[in-house]
Amino acid sequence: MAEENQNGKNGNRVSLLQRVKAGMKEDVESLKTDLPAKAKEQIDGLKDPTKTQVYTSIFRHKHDDTPRNRALGVLSNVFLHLHPAKINRDAVRYSYTWGMGGITFYLFIVLTFTGVLLMFYYHPSKIQAFRDVLYLEHDVPFGKLLRNMHRWAAHLMVIAVWLHMFRVFLTGSYKKPREFNWNVGVILLVLTLLLSFTGYLLPDDQLGFWAVTVGTNMARATPLLGHEGPFGPLLHMTPYNDVRFGLLGGSIVDANALLRSYIWHCIGIPIVASIFMIVHFWRVRKDGGISGPAPVMLASEVKEKR
Amino acid sequence: MDWRQLWDIASAPDNVPIVGLMPLLAFYIYLGWKQARATDALIGELETSPAMAKTHHRKTWPFRPGWQKEVHVWPFLLRIEFLAAIIVTIVLMIWSITLNAPLEEPANPNLTMNPAKAPWYFLGLQEMLVYFDPWIAGVVMPTLIIIGLMVIPYIDTNPLGSGYYTWKQRKFAIGTFLFGFIILWVAMIIIGTFIRGPGWQWFWPGQTWDHNRLIYEVNRDLPDLFGITSNLAKAIFGAVIVGGYYLLGGFILHALFRRYNPKDYQRMSLLQYSIMMFFLLTMVALPLKMLLRLAWHIKYVWITPWFNV
Ligand code: HEM
Numbered sequence: 001m002a003e004e005n006q007n008g009k010n011g012n013r014v015s016l017l018q019r020v021k022a023g024m025k026e027d028v029e030s031l032k033t034d035l036p037a038k039a040k041e042q043i044d045g046l047k048d049p050t051k052t053q054v055y056t057s058i059f060r061h062k063h064d065d066t067p068r069n070r071a072l073g074v075l076s077n078v079f080l081h082l083h084p085a086k087i088n089r090d091a092v093r094y095s096y097t098w099g100m101g102g103i104t105f106y107l108f109i110v111l112t113f114t115g116v117l118l119m120f121y122y123h124p125s126k127i128q129a130f131r132d133v134l135y136l137e138h139d140v141p142f143g144k145l146l147r148n149m150h151r152w153a154a155h156l157m158v159i160a161v162w163l164h165m166f167r168v169f170l171t172g173s174y175k176k177p178r179e180f181n182w183n184v185g186v187i188l189l190v191l192t193l194l195l196s197f198t199g200y201l202l203p204d205d206q207l208g209f210w211a212v213t214v215g216t217n218m219a220r221a222t223p224l225l226g227h228e229g230p231f232g233p234l235l236h237m238t239p240y241n242d243v244r245f246g247l248l249g250g251s252i253v254d255a256n257a258l259l260r261s262y263i264w265h266c267i268g269i270p271i272v273a274s275i276f277m278i279v280h281f282w283r284v285r286k287d288g289g290i291s292g293p294a295p296v297m298l299a300s301e302v303k304e305k306r
Numbered sequence: 307m308d309w310r311q312l313w314d315i316a317s318a319p320d321n322v323p324i325v326g327l328m329p330l331l332a333f334y335i336y337l338g339w340k341q342a343r344a345t346d347a348l349i350g351e352l353e354t355s356p357a358m359a360k361t362h363h364r365k366t367w368p369f370r371p372g373w374q375k376e377v378h379v380w381p382f383l384l385r386i387e388f389l390a391a392i393i394v395t396i397v398l399m400i401w402s403i404t405l406n407a408p409l410e411e412p413a414n415p416n417l418t419m420n421p422a423k424a425p426w427y428f429l430g431l432q433e434m435l436v437y438f439d440p441w442i443a444g445v446v447m448p449t450l451i452i453i454g455l456m457v458i459p460y461i462d463t464n465p466l467g468s469g470y471y472t473w474k475q476r477k478f479a480i481g482t483f484l485f486g487f488i489i490l491w492v493a494m495i496i497i498g499t500f501i502r503g504p505g506w507q508w509f510w511p512g513q514t515w516d517h518n519r520l521i522y523e524v525n526r527d528l529p530d531l532f533g534i535t536s537n538l539a540k541a542i543f544g545a546v547i548v549g550g551y552y553l554l555g556g557f558i559l560h561a562l563f564r565r566y567n568p569k570d571y572q573r574m575s576l577l578q579y580s581i582m583m584f585f586l587l588t589m590v591a592l593p594l595k596m597l598l599r600l601a602w603h604i605k606y607v608w609i610t611p612w613f614n615v
Pocket residue numbers: 097099100101102103104105108161164165168173174178181182183184185186188189192277280284289290291292455
């Protein structure tokens with residue numbers, strides 16, 4: 001037909017206008033029928049949001065209660081995947097682990113959160129520090145609660161780490177193959193205490209000042225490296241070049257000590273501790289998960305190496 | 307009895323954690339002990355009946371054939387973790403609402419706090435300052451504690467008792483740890499917190515802190531008691547005493563260890579054995595030095611021009 005039209009012979013030639021009209025009619029028709037149909041289909045689809053592309057891109061598996069999905073719920077979640085899918089049925093008993101490792105970690109998170117909020121209000125300088133704490137206590141909304149929570153969570157964390165170490169010892173969980181993780185733990189213990197200690201000075205009050213003075217005075221007596229320590233004077237140690245000077249950034253607890261404390265407390269140690277925690281949790285898994293409750297072994301069953 | 311004084315100490319905000327630590331520790335010792343007793347009873351049964359040892363699932367908790375050995379982490383573990391997080395949060399909230407963090411006067415180098423105390427978790431080390439010079443209490447001891455903890459897995463050669471609470475199979479290890487943790491660490495902290503007052507003097511709980519109290523204590527050094535005067539002789543004498551302690555003490559411990567722990571003794575290499583002996587003797591030396599000081603007012607045992615012990 002197109003050819004005929006072109007040739008202009010005996011054709012019922014359709015005018016351009018008519019063709020356009022017909023086309024538009026079709027378009028309008030499709031708006032009337034297709035659009036509502038599509039809309040209906042898609043609204044129906046929304047009634048089951050788990051079918052949307054957004055949803056399936058976030059959640060990578062179904063959630064009906066099947067063993068497979070329970071496992072996937074843990075394994076496909078970045079925060080939960082440190083856990084295995086299944087564990088020893090008695091390992092979930094509170095009486096075995098006392099939950100202390102987990103509680104320590106949770107307190108660390110609480111401390112990070114409250115600590116960041118405190119940082120918004122705190123300047124690590126001799127002029128401002130104490131006033132900032134007063135300001136927090138009296139003017140900042142919930143500032144007192146914030147400071148209290150940070151303080152008590154820190155104390156609780158120290159207690160929780162000790163109890164965690166205690167239970168790890170009592171259950172013999174440091175034995176093969178977990179020797180290395182016990183050592184990572186010891187480092188975490190030291191870091192926890194150091195975190196607590198560096199934070200003590202920050203309010204810049206009498207309590208912190210004298211606690212840190214007492215604490216760092218001991219560094220004077222470091223053998224070889226302290227100016228009052230054994231052999232220190234032989235190595236030409238003075239109050240102005242020994243380890244204590246390095247710790248405090250001066251020969252007395254003053255502005256530099258405050259700044260150093262602050263940086264160790266808010267940046268240095270938290271980063272190092274986080275790294276060690278990552279290794280710690282990773283090793284718990286790699287060492288075969290929680291050590292027990294394991295079947296008891298009898299003395300007669302020990303195979304002695306010869 | 308000065309209840310007011312006692313209350314002031316126990317309710318000082320930064321001391322509250324220690325007041326809380328004591329019942330917590332008691333509870334967890336009880337919890338561990340209870341499970342250890344149950345396991346030990348099971349071990350006893352299994353040891354006497356080989357038939358049972360073959361079929362038993364070897365845990366103190368009930369188990370029936372057909373039960374699953376493993377459970378899903380979700381929900382069985384995660385629900386406990388979430389619950390624990392909620393409980394900890396609530397406890398922390400209540401604590402933070404009811405008790406304020408301490409804030410003293412602004413730092414003032416010219417106004418000494420008396421007593422000037424380290425944070426409570428370091429009070430054990432501060433207490434050691436009474437008996438030892440700062441380079442030992444403040445530097446050597448923390449280092450030894452850290453190293454000592456780190457070597458534990460490498461010197462404990464006992465393969466039994468991994469993954470369950472027991473006393474019977476690990477008497478020596480657990481006894482030593484309890485001595486170190488409870489007596490040498492926690493008890494010293496409690497003394498430092500509740501008993502040490504102004505001038506780091508000993509005030510019984512409930513005794514009023516007397517800021518002017520002076521104690522005339524004449525401390526002597528061990529060499530003086532033997533009438534040794536020359537510096538060289540003092541140094542040699544001290545070295546002999548300290549060396550003698552490690553040798554004689556080591557011998558006694560050796561005699562005991564190989565009698566009561568023959569298997570561990572056989573399993574241990576010479577290096578493991580000497581490291582263990584060193585740490586054991588050093589731990590035992592602390593209460594001995596404290597005794598010397600408290601009972602006979604002896605300050606130093608070993609005096610040299612560079613350091614005193
Ligand atoms: C910041 C401090 C620490 C954190 C956050 C932490 C966290 C954890 C967590 C969550 C677990 C899993 C089991 C449980 O909850 O008990 C664990 C296991 C373990 N931790 Fe820690 N821990 C810390 C410090 C320590 C310390 C001080 C030690 C020992 C000196 C230690 C040694 C171990 C060992 C050996 C295991 C494996 C236990 C087993 O398999 O039963 N950790 N830790």
